[in-house]
Amino acid sequence: MPSNPEFATHSPETESSSPASPRTSDYVPPIHRLPNELLVQILTQTWTAGRNWSMPSGSSVRLPSVPLVCSRWRAITVDCPAFWAAGLARNFGQRAAWSNTELRDCAELAALLQRSRPYPVPLWLTRYDAYVTPILRLHLSRLTSLDLTVYERWEFDDFxxxxxxxxxxxxxxLACHYPASQANYDDDDYEEYVDTYDTTPLPDDRLPCLRRLTIPGFLLAKTAPASLRHLTVEWDRHESHHIARISQPQDLLSALARCRHLETLAIHHALxxxxxxxxxxxxxxxxxxxSLYIADFGGRIGRVLPLLDVPVSAHVHIRAYDPHLDYSDYEEELECNGLLQMLPPGxxxxxxxxxxxxxxxxxxARYTHWVAMKCRRGDEEEERICADLLTDSFHPSMIPMDYFNPAMIVDILSGxxxxxxxxxxxxxxLHMCNKEGGSDWSWDLLLLASPHLVSLDVQGLHVADVLLALEQxxxxxxPSRAPCPALESVRAGFECGTDNIEEQYLQQGTFPDVETLIRARVASLARMLRRRDERGAIRLTALEFFDTYYANSPHAYSRQTPDVAPLRATQVPPVPVVEKLLEPLRTLVESDGRVVCGGYRVLDGREHKHNGHREPESNDY
Known part of the structure; x- marks a missing residue:
């Protein structure tokens, strides 16, 4: 008999303590007049309705306060399996795990499983020992979902x-979690345990209906059946990097070869x-x-990607490993986080x-630059390929990373x-970061290799470098042919004070007027358009430019807020004045083309929560 007081019959004292209870001997509460079938449905709903749960100290069973609904709840539900099955489902859905550390917990679990027969049930267990095995064996035919978290290697053997x-x-x-960072073991013993672990695949008849699997890497080859549709391979970050990783490439490839019907695959730091x-x-x-998601060292990602023959329509998301989350054991692999290591050409x-x-x-982020490369096909809204890669690191204790170079994009697209x-x-x-460490970014090759480009949107630091490549x-x-000859639309978002146009004014700390800045920007863009005209490129149908003063790189953090005060105090020119300043550009675009000046967007100090940049206050014209 379970020791939980909630399983006991409701006492007369509890019933008489209700302030609304009449004292007449023949009084029957309205809810007791309902048929038992309806009462069972009401009590079953109490598992998921409201938040008034009661959990006696030291117990794993989390029952809602059903005595508040009906004092005869136990007599009504004791032989109602739907009620107890709903309770197990509620515990699973609310992540209320059973911690099987005492015999009492196992007795309560056995009671709930027995009372829920023959309904299918999910189960979430924390820890696994020999006491649980005989209980589960009685109910294997009803388990639809099992979430298991273990802290000792022998628990895997028992399971x-x-x-x-x-x-x-x-x-x-089926989800098996192994939080290695919370476990107690000797690293050398565990390494030997993983290396000698029997990875012989289980027969398919052991898990004939398994559709979704989450598992540590070293158990993948043993557990993945042919019926799988969704697979997640996990690794809990720990000082010992081999913990829970996939031991051998053949274990990964053989497991995937069996799962030909996989629809989603996610590998988290386990290659x-x-x-x-x-x-x-x-x-x-x-x-x-x-869908394919892989997060790991760039070299490991690049080695496994060519071995995965996925459809062109699949969504591929790869993410380089952040060394700030790592230790120094894999220094040689920290040097391989470039785009070419993640997406090897050809x-x-x-x-x-x-x-x-x-x-x-x-x-x-912190001392590190990242760049997300989002790739699409045609007019599709969803990215087909997304690569989050590390570009460099400024922390003195970190190893210098391969710098991102736009020419890499040409390599991976053409081979x-x-x-x-x-x-x-x-x-x-977007949000182009500062070039550091003497790296030489050249946009020429990317623009020259994109003859079909019709739209260019560039914002952040060094926008002028991209436009200069577009011109020269x-x-x-x-040599006389212009890059991107089919270009129709350009949108340029400069960062105020990062090129020669405003640098002189920032150094002086004074701004004569915004008209002077706009006039200089117009002259620079007109020179670019005029040069492209001479080299045979078609004229643009849309041109938009604006300036923003805000910090979006570690180099920019050193700027002083007072520098922007004169710009804030500057009067915004009237619309007719701005329109007149744009006349030179209108003569260099198509007759029905659109030329827009977005003005100067001034920093107001608010933090942009999405990407860590500050959100500018707009002074658009």
Missing amino acids: YDIFAVSSFPVLEE PEAQAYDHDALPVELPALR LRLPYMSWITRIELVFWA PGTVRTTHLTHLSI ASYPAN
């Missing part, structure tokens, strides 16, 4: 002993070492895959040649040994 003689015939979801792969390894076909990556739209979003031409039609470069870059075989 997998079930599969030696039994199966989970209706289990659709094998890059040098462990065989050079003659064959790619694995995943014809049904819709290595069976056919989906790259379909890309027509790229958006580069730069952002700074080595081929005509260096992309199919890009739209290119966006030349093909070696035909």
Whole structure:
């Protein structure tokens, strides 16, 4: 009999303590007049309705305060399996785990499972020991979901002993979590345990209905059945990097080869070492895959991607590992976080040649620069490929990273040994960070390799460098030909004080007037358009430019707030004045083209929560 007081019959004292209870002997509460079938439905709903839960101290059972609904709840529900099945489902949905550390907990779990027969139930367990195995074996035919968190390696052995003689015939979801950072063990012993672990795959009849699996890397080869549709491989970050990772590349490839019907695949910091792969390894076909997510070292990602034959329509998201979250054991791999390591060119990556739209979003976190490369096809709204890569690090204790270079995009889109031409039609470069460490960014090659480009949106630091490449870059075989000859639309978002236009005013600390700044900006853009006109490029149909004063890189954080005070105090020119200043540009675009000056957007000190940049206060014209 369970020890939880909630399982006991409701006492007369509790019933008489209600202030609304009449004292007449023949009084029957209205709820007691309802049929038992309706009362059961009402009490079953109390598992999920409201937040008035009662959990006796030291107990794992979390029952709602059903005595407040009906004092005869136990007599009504004791033989009602739907009520107890709903309770187990509520515990699972609310992440209320059973902690099987005492015999009492196991007795309560056994009672709930027994009373919920024959209904299918989910279960969430924290820790697993020999007391649980006989309980589960009685109810394997009803478990639809099982979430298991263990802290000792022998708990895995106890759990997998079930599969030696039994199966989970209706289990659709299985999650095994191993928080290594909270576990107690000797690293050397655990490494030997993982290396010698039996990875022989379980027979498919042990998990015939499994659709969704979350598991540590070293258990993947043993557990992944052919019925899987959704697979997540986890790794809990720990000083020992081998903890819970996939031991050998063949374990990963053989498991994926069995799961040909996979629709989603996510691998979180669990890939094998890059040098462990065989050079003659064959790619694995995943014809049904819709979503692929991999977060790891760039070199490991680049080694496994060519071995995954995924459909062109799949969404691919790769993310370089942040060394600030790591230790120093893998210094040689921290040097391999460049874009070319993550997306190696020409290595069976056919989906790259379909890309027509790229958006580069730069952002700074702590001492580190990142860039997200979002790739799309045609007019699709959803990104088909998203790469979050580390570009450099400024912390003195960190290893210098490979700098991001725009030429890398050409390499991954065209591949080595081929005509260096992309199919890009739209290119966006947002929040462009500062160049550090003497890196030499050149936008010439990217623009020269994009003859089909029709739209360019560039914002942040060094916008002038991109526009200069648009004006002066030349093909070696035909120097007179302009880059991006089909370009129709340009949107330029300068950062005030980062080029020669306003630098002199920032140094002086005075702004004569905004008209002078706009006039200088117009002259610079007109020179670019005039030069492209002379080189045979078509005229733009849309041109927009604006300036923003805000910090979006570590270099910009050193600016002083008083520098912007004169700009705030400057009077905004009237609209007719601005329109007159734009006349030189209107003569250099199509007759029905659109020229817009977005004005100066001034820093107001608010923090932009999305990417860590400050949100500007707009003084648009």
